[in-house]
Amino acid sequence: QVQLVESGGGLVQAGDSLRLSCASSGRTFSSYVMGWFLQAPGKEREFVASTSRSGGLTSYADSVKGRFTISRDNSKNTVYLQMNSLKPEDTAVYYCAASLGGNSRLEISYANWGQGTQVTVSS
Helix, strand or coil: CEEEECCEEEEEECCCCEEEEECCCCHHHHEEEEEEEEEECHHHHHHHHECCHHHCEEEEEECCCCCEEEEEEECCCCEEEEEEECCHCCEEEEEEEEEEECCCCCHHHHEECCCCCCCEEEE
């Protein structure tokens, strides 16, 4: 299995930018579709973005489209989430996850998860 560790979260003001990173210690990183999910307090985990094995195809939740960009560097075994124009409603714990197949927008498609990193956006 792959081991995933998120980093880059923090406290920022509305309108600021943040880049999250997810590092993998696995040997077959490029075999996985990678995704980002978020979980706000008291709510279920929800899809944010995903990227194909090569990084050539991406998918985004409507709420982040045009503001967030997912990317990956397979040579570094790392996936990123660039977050621009942050809003208070983006406040949540962000998780990266690895999938071997299925619908990349669905949580059930992911077998491996990181520990999460907190993003807090103040008004």
